Amino acid sequence: MFCKLLLWFLFMGIAASEGDGNFIYRGFRGANMSLGGEAEITSNGLLRLNNAIRQKGHAMYPVPLHFKPSHGKTHSFSTNFVFAILPQDPDLSGSGVVFVISPSKEFPGGENGKYMGIFNETNNGKSSNHMAAIEFDTFFNPEFRDIDENHIGIDINGLDSISSAPAAYFSNVSRRFENLSLISGDLMHVWVEYNGFQNQLNVTLSPIGLPKPDLPLLSSTVNLSSIILDNMYIGFSSTTRRFQSSHYILGWSFKMNGQAQALDLWQLPNLPQPKKKSKVLTIGLPVIVSVLMLMAILAVGLIVIRKIKFAEIQEDWERDFGPHRFSYKDLYTATKGFTDRDLLGVGGFGRVYRGVLSASKIEVAVKRVSHESRQGMREFISEIVSLGRLRHRNLVQLLGYCRRKRELLLVYDFMPNGSLDKFLFDHPNSMLRWSQRFRIIKGVASALLYLHEEWEQVVLHRDIKASNVLLDNEMNGRLGDFGLARLYDHGTDPQTTHMVGTFGYLAPDLTRTGKATTSTDVFAFGAFMLEVACGRRSIDPQLSVDEIILVEWISKCWRKGTILAAADLKLGVDYEVEEMELVLKLGLLCSHPLTAARPSMRQVVKFLDRDAPLPDLSPDDLGAAILAVGPSEGPNDLRLSYPSSSEQWFACTSSLPESALSSGL
Numbered sequence: 255m256f257c258k259l260l261l262w263f264l265f266m267g268i269a270a271s272e273g274d275g276n277f278i279y280r281g282f283r284g285a286n287m288s289l290g291g292e293a294e295i296t297s298n299g300l301l302r303l304n305n306a307i308r309q310k311g312h313a314m315y316p317v318p319l320h321f322k323p324s325h326g327k328t329h330s331f332s333t334n335f336v337f338a339i340l341p342q343d344p345d346l347s348g349s350g351v352v353f354v355i356s357p358s359k360e361f362p363g364g365e366n367g368k369y370m371g372i373f374n375e376t377n378n379g380k381s382s383n384h385m386a387a388i389e390f391d392t393f394f395n396p397e398f399r400d401i402d403e404n405h406i407g408i409d410i411n412g413l414d415s416i417s418s419a420p421a422a423y424f425s426n427v428s429r430r431f432e433n434l435s436l437i438s439g440d441l442m443h444v445w446v447e448y449n450g451f452q453n454q455l456n457v458t459l460s461p462i463g464l465p466k467p468d469l470p471l472l473s474s475t476v477n478l479s480s481i482i483l484d485n486m487y488i489g490f491s492s493t494t495r496r497f498q499s500s501h502y503i504l505g506w507s508f509k510m511n512g513q514a515q516a517l518d519l520w521q522l523p524n525l526p527q528p529k530k531k532s533k534v535l536t537i538g539l540p541v542i543v544s545v546l547m548l549m550a551i552l553a554v555g556l557i558v559i560r561k562i563k564f565a566e567i568q569e570d571w572e573r574d575f576g577p578h579r580f581s582y583k584d585l586y587t588a589t590k591g592f593t594d595r596d597l598l599g600v601g602g603f604g605r606v607y608r609g610v611l612s613a614s615k616i617e618v619a620v621k622r623v624s625h626e627s628r629q630g631m632r633e634f635i636s637e638i639v640s641l642g643r644l645r646h647r648n649l650v651q652l653l654g655y656c657r658r659k660r661e662l663l664l665v666y667d668f669m670p671n672g673s674l675d676k677f678l679f680d681h682p683n684s685m686l687r688w689s690q691r692f693r694i695i696k697g698v699a700s701a702l703l704y705l706h707e708e709w710e711q712v713v714l715h716r717d718i719k720a721s722n723v724l725l726d727n728e729m730n731g732r733l734g735d736f737g738l739a740r741l742y743d744h745g746t747d748p749q750t751t752h753m754v755g756t757f758g759y760l761a762p763d764l765t766r767t768g769k770a771t772t773s774t775d776v777f778a779f780g781a782f783m784l785e786v787a788c789g790r791r792s793i794d795p796q797l798s799v800d801e802i803i804l805v806e807w808i809s810k811c812w813r814k815g816t817i818l819a820a821a822d823l824k825l826g827v828d829y830e831v832e833e834m835e836l837v838l839k840l841g842l843l844c845s846h847p848l849t850a851a852r853p854s855m856r857q858v859v860k861f862l863d864r865d866a867p868l869p870d871l872s873p874d875d876l877g878a879a880i881l882a883v884g885p886s887e888g889p890n891d892l893r894l895s896y897p898s899s900s901e902q903w904f905a906c907t908s909s910l911p912e913s914a915l916s917s918g919l
């Protein structure tokens with residue numbers, strides 16, 4: 255071991271004195287190279303042989319190397335280096351780079367262009383040159399029997415290669431040669447190895463970063479001993495011809511009689527960035543442009559989808575209604591997208607959602623009413639909007655609307671306590687005291703009076719019932735949904751007309767003629783009053799035969815002289831007897847089958863306020879009147895089969911045959 259080390263030191267000492275034949279440059283910063291022509295070492299350590307059009311440059315190891323031992327046979331040697339050719343225009347090649355072994359480190363007679371800066375017309379090919387070179391040629395010159403414009407060749411004393419091949423590398427993975435482009439700007443790794451015993455010269459090429467290929471690109475038998483001299487310089491030369499390009503050497507290692515040290519990519523200086531830009535432009539730009547275009551298409555798509563999602567219908571005439579129009583987007587935001595979580599209820603006309611208007615923070619209820627036909631829409635909207643001007647403390651305020659295809663959205667004040675029916679029927683969770691009930695009845699009556707008589711035009715409600723009476727935070731009754739029934743009156747096909755109103759609230763004259771009047775509203779109000787007082791629905795098939803029809807049950811009680819027996823049992827005795835009696839009797843009066851016998855809302859309000867006494871009715875009169883409406887008065891086929899003598903009173907269905915409605919429509 256010690257002997258080996260000693261020998262190595264001895265050898266190093268001898269070699270060092272004559273150029274030790276073993277070196278490595280990982281970048282050339284501070285290197286003592288012998289530069290000629292335009293060659294220079296850049297500030298970051300690149301060895302740049304030339305940089306412009308029609309330039310030549312060379313860089314040689316500064317001291318000659320001792321190639322031949324005393325017996326005359328040439329030493330074996332190996333070298334590897336990394337170079338790059340950066341053409342300004344990737345389609346136009348310059349000339350090329352050579353690795354050269356030469357008796358001189360200067361090439362005074364070397365010509366530019368095709369002669370690679372080392373030969374000239376007179377000496378090219380002469381054995382007196384004593385030169386060997388490996389050329390990386392990017393120019394097709396038939397004069398030197400070049401094979402193409404992208405090849406590697408072994409040159410002895412001239413540029414006529416003794417052996418050449420298109421630039422390629424043997425892939426250890428695919429086990430075959432893969433083409434390379436010398437002017438791609440990519441870093442090329444080259445191994446040149448000479449075996450002095452076998453006179454074998456191998457040249458191996460590879461893109462940087464891959465392990466050394468298992469097979470060389472060129473392998474040639476050359477007796478260098480007969481060509482080169484004992485002391486030779488080694489280095490690089492390059493020239494540019496018609497087109498500008500830059501030739502760089504990034505790293506280089508050499509070893510006489512041994513394996514040259516490996517070069518690692520990460521140890522080498524970086525190529526100048528601006529040249530890389532061309533790559534960014536040629537490959538990156540199309541990618542960036544297509545990505546941007548894709549994003550633009552996506553954005554447009556999203557905008558279109560949004561437009562469709564939030565599409566509304568607005569016609570010129572609607573502009574006049576101005577402030578009552580909401581945008582669908584605002585309502586969508588207010589209700590958080592009409593999710594079921596904010597669903598307040600599903601009514602006869604559509605679903606109702608709770609929402610908060612983002613601008614004003616007002617809590618609203620949004621009713622989505624679907625409608626099929628456009629017919630009559632204009633009148634209806636204008637009516638709805640004019641109804642928006644109605645102001646009464648016992649009406650649910652309509653704040654505005656929004657119109658979409660096949661859909662109308664109505665925006666109302668939000669009523670925190672929900673609808674009255676939830677407090678009356680089917681085992682309610684919380685019960686209303688009589689005073690609350692009486693106040694609700696009076697409130698709804700005054701709202702109805704306002705609609706019928708106190709506003710600028712007569713407005714029919716058409717659908718008075720407990721579920722349309724909403725309770726505000728002070729438990730005041732507020733009538734909602736007024737006028738909505740009109741939507742279904744307008745422009746509908748008589749063949750499929752649906753009776754508007756609710757079972758149990760429909761006056762017999764309405765079912766007969768299909769024509770709503772203030773009197774049919776009064777009838778429905780009567781049914782409503784009785785329901786509130788008795789805490790049950792006007793028709794309840796689950797009760798005993800006697801009690802199914804509420805008005806009939808109350809009249810029976812009245813005839814027996816025990817009208818209060820009909821009062822809501824849940825109230826016990828906690829009610830004003832006079833008020834209860836008044837409500838029950840007035841309810842029956844309003845429910846009178848004959849239109850003329852029903853009071854007007856003005857009279858109803860007076861009776862409730864005790865400003866006028868209830869006319870002296872006897873239960874027998876009323877009973878007779880009820881019975882007077884014989885079966886001939888109402889269409890038989892509309893009757894429901896209740897086992898009651900007065901079934902025709904409330905007999906109706908939700909859909910009427912054409913004949914029954916034709917007079918009314």
Ligand SMILES: *[C@@H]1O[C@H](CO)[C@@H](O)[C@H](O)[C@H]1NC(C)=O
Binds near residue numbers: 286316317
């Ligand atoms: C570079 O090498 C040459 C030849 O060996 C030598 O004469 C010169 O002094 C060296 N210069 C530097 C800066 O080392």
Ligand SMILES: *[C@@H]1O[C@H](CO)[C@@H](O)[C@H](O)[C@H]1NC(C)=O
Binds near residue numbers: 373375377
């Ligand atoms: C060619 O090169 C040789 C050696 O460098 C030189 O002696 C000769 O003058 C050159 N000839 C021309 C024509 O440049």
Ligand SMILES: *[C@@H]1O[C@H](CO)[C@@H](O)[C@H](O)[C@H]1NC(C)=O
Binds near residue numbers: 402
């Ligand atoms: C590689 O280059 C050679 C010569 O230029 C050509 O004949 C061959 O088709 C190329 N192979 C591929 C796979 O491009």
Ligand SMILES: *[C@@H]1O[C@H](CO)[C@@H](O)[C@H](O)[C@H]1NC(C)=O
Binds near residue numbers: 453479480
């Ligand atoms: C190589 O050339 C040298 C010098 O010309 C000669 O002595 C030797 O025999 C040659 N070797 C072979 C294998 O041709």
